[in-house]
Amino acid sequence: xxTRVEQAGRNCINIKNRQTNxxxxxxxVIKRIIEEQDLLKNKILFIALGKQYATDKNVTGLIAxxxxxxxxxxxxxxxxxxxxxxxxEGSARGYEKSELKDFKAFLHDSGYFExxxxxxxxxxxxxxxxxxxxxxxxxxxxxxxxxxxxxxxxDFLYQGSELIPNEITEVAGYKHLWxxxxxxxxxxxxxxxxxxxxxxx
Numbered sequence: 001x002x003t004r005v006e007q008a009g010r011n012c013i014n015i016k017n018r019q020t021n022x023x024x025x026x027x028x029v030i031k032r033i034i035e036e037q038d039l040l041k042n043k044i045l046f047i048a049l050g051k052q053y054a055t056d057k058n059v060t061g062l063i064a065x066x067x068x069x070x071x072x073x074x075x076x077x078x079x080x081x082x083x084x085x086x087x088x089e090g091s092a093r094g095y096e097k098s099e100l101k102d103f104k105a106f107l108h109d110s111g112y113f114e115x116x117x118x119x120x121x122x123x124x125x126x127x128x129x130x131x132x133x134x135x136x137x138x139x140x141x142x143x144x145x146x147x148x149x150x151x152x153x154x155d156f157l158y159q160g161s162e163l164i165p166n167e168i169t170e171v172a173g174y175k176h177l178w179x180x181x182x183x184x185x186x187x188x189x190x191x192x193x194x195x196x197x198x199x200x201x
Contacts, residue, residue, distance in 0.1 A: 023059045023066075030063060030077070036065040042136055043143040048088055061122065064093040073148045074103045076125060086129050087114065095120030097150040100143070110138055155185040160192030 002010070008082070030047060039045055040095040045067065060077050068075045078090035094103030102120040112135040127135065158164075160166050170187055178184045 009126065019059055019062070023062050026059060027066065030067070040071070041147065042072065042140055043062050044136070044139045044147070045071060045073050046132070046136060047075070048132065049079045060091040061093070061184065064091045065122075068093040068095050068128075072098070072150065074098075074100060074106075074121075077129070078125070081126070084156045087126055088129060089124065089126035089134070092116070092118075092123050092125045095148060096121050097152065099146055099151055100146045100148075106139075110135060111140065152186055152188070154188040156187045158189045160189055163189060163192070168200075 012176070031050075033047060033049070034045070035042060039047060064075050064077050067077075072095055074092070074094045076090065076092045081087040088100050092103060092107065094100060100106060104116045104118065104120050104123045104125075107125055108116045110154035112127055112131045114128060116123055116125045118124055156167075168187060171187070
């Protein structure tokens, strides 16, 4: 015998476990495709899955999230539309730490996509099969000088020789105010010399 709350909790855990297992299996296949097809040569990681590799649509976004963060670049994971064989559609994820802040706008403005719907860096997209190679050429050209290395916008910038620890701890004292719409401040410290006796494990 279990309460409805206990049953709901157990069901949620089971669903999450199934979702994670599905994601991990699909992720292994997609990583192999990336390597075999040398897809990292493009500025945008564009993965078109054949029907034999089609993954659960409910986890495509999760896979795209993980790959975008790990490989540090925008990503599209698309499969053939069930309604239109000439259309590839699926999930797109931007890499928010890069200089390309709005991946959806970039795809929309390219003119190659049939639709881009959702948030700036997490959305659904569709493109005609015949437009894929032209889009890749376009994006490689337009983004050729864009560096996808992580880029952080900081609130404070200190030089190591001018560091005032009390100012940092004072800012940290406001952590009860941080949340949605009020992001935690980022502090960068440049030219900081760290010696072995400064490190504690």
